[in-house]
Amino acid sequence: MRIAIAGAGIAGLTTALLLSRAGHGVDLYERAANLSEVGAGVQISPNAGRILEQLGLGPALDHLATRPVAIDIRGAVSGRVIVSLPLAKAAARYGVPYRLMHRGDLQGVLLNAAIADHGIKLHLGAALADFADTPAGMRFSANDAPHEVDLLIGADGVRSKVRELISGPNGRQSSGRTAWRTTIPAAKVPADLPRDRTTMFLGDRTHVVIYPIRSAREINVVAIVEENWTGEGWSEPGDPAWLAVHFRGVSPLLQDTFTAAAGWTRWYLSAVDPLASWQKGHAVLVGDAAHAMLPFLAQGAAMAIEDAAILVRCLTRANTDIEGALARYEVLRKPRVTRVWQTARQSGTIYHMSPLTAPFRDATMKTLGGERLLGRYDWLYGWRQTD
Template sequence: MASSRTILVAGAGIGGLTASLALAARGFRVVVLEQASRLEETGAGIQLSPNASRVLIRLGLAETLAPVVCVPDVVRVRKASSGRDIVTLPIGRSERYYGAPYWTVHRGDLQAALLAKVRECGDIEIKLGARVDEFAIHPNGVTVAFSGPTGASDVGGIALIGADGLRSQVREKLGDARPPRPAGRAAWRTLLPVQVLAPELRTPSVNLWIGRGAHLVHYPVRGGELVNIVAIATDDTEAPGWSSPASSGEVLQHFPENRWPLGARALIARPERWLRWTLYDRPPLKKWGRGPVTLLGDAAHPMLPFLAQGAAMAIEDAIVLADALAKRPEAPAAALRAYERARRPRDHDVQRAARRNDRFYHLGGPMALARDLVMRVGLGGELMLARYDWIYDWQPPADVLAPEPAPEPA
């Protein structure tokens, strides 16, 4: 493999795989080092707003994703204590408003689509069971030491992208040894076949119920076959490991009868198995990189899921990174600093906005009443959606990829 055009990527999550595709599309060879010996995504859904779907479409994923994504008509925001609608955001019009759709998708389906595209591409090599331990910067670029079941090895390239998630080893080796901080919130996630839901819950919408100290989100995935349910509540217990099994009873404790309507509680009670995540956060990082090494996605800016933007920001990062390196392939360190300058302000603004939404969703008492009034009367659905224009209307740099092909003549 010609190392003068080889970029090393640590991590084959949504960020690492998207970055690999974007880099290969710009003529780079890519070696992805992934610690897991198999790539499988735990069952959960993900919302992909237009800023992210636009990038995936430009990378050629529209056809593979078409059978598995759902295009919700609205985000329906409901008040937990009364069960009544507060406001309805018309996200079904995203294609017309923002030029790209709002999708909901099973993470496994998204990962499978990215992997299929990666495997079509002769310029990307994925090394599974390869845990990045260390890197050394030298005049020719960077050498990464990794270990796996067959022992230790190393690989060289002109740059290293740490797309290795919340507990990034690359971030630590760049000098940030502080652990992620628990956010005092837990998320429980599960999937149900759509047929088992009550008819009124089978709408092709993103449903968001907000209540004091907790909220509940559900939306269709896998082309409408499954419903993804996420319950988030204030919770200080730190579960060991990445995610841990939980029961409906455990989740229901955070959604008590006196504050949550029967329909929402029945939905939480239905699944036999939930998985619980402790949510973590990190304060914005002043420097993301050094020399030919940088960070991307959760490794650089993990964020609370209250804006559904963590993966979207990793996807945006990926295309900007590829653009920056393609502009200055002979000077990777300068290219990576340009990437960081382009991305840091936006990623950190979104991180902060997600944190604000946490407080906004979980208000109680008079503050909640004021919030609901502002949403229902002061703004309404159209204006509420317009408040997210700065996120959803984001465009990748114009010259990132070749122009889209002209439509076939009729």
């Protein structure tokens, strides 16, 4: 099979590695000339970590990752812990640890593995365009040169051009929310901010997620706010003065953490309806291209990694029946991805409750307790590929 992948993000790199390990040669095209350290932290939950470990990447990840002992949920104004979800035993509970990383580090681990893999031809600075599906295969151009393959895998992110070919334009949904992101040297954040766990602050129609990355040398901060800005980039600078006004009245712990930040970038959050088609003819989608989700469950990259595993398994089992393999992939993945996508959306509603309703939410979380709250995600973190 001649296989091309559009996009060397987490979805494209993982798919390329799994394809190559299954004996398929693959051309991996990335429009960026080099893969820079876009974004900040990423949480790799056990369901995705298991697949990366099967690729033999566990030691490389552990070298750069932090294993959180808990997720503490606090009130943004009081600063007090409402509930703490125990993650220290994640490895025992799910078979694989929960890891916190810099996105660039994760991408670097995948990229190094792809470069060392003789089955993968990596083409940087090569944007794919001019797609045409024909009975003989998928045609496209890369740097103005024509190509034809038996299968094109669209791993080209939330603004996917491959998706337009499959399900038409206008696949993106607005969220009315932005993610403000920064990383801070650990030595500069307040001493009473825990460095061994994820801390989430729930405020009035806002929430903030903070966790250690790079072996706890840096602290990743993401503040989700409701605003009408709809910028396109992943790295638009954000004005700290605006953020300070928005978060006026929050606890000193959170305020001091914000003050320690040297600068902020903000990303507009959008999503892609997972129920639209993911495959047609000789093309198929993985990752954000298929089903970008709101980041309130920290599962976008994890779902991309799971997609890669299931797609490659379907292709390998179907041998030459590509169409059958793609249809099977979509049938196998859609229910789970849709559930995760909807749960992420619901989490946003729960996290962003107004001061009127938030006390009921907090009381419910306290009553349930951390152990039971974590247990509600066993279906998510405990997932593994089945035959």
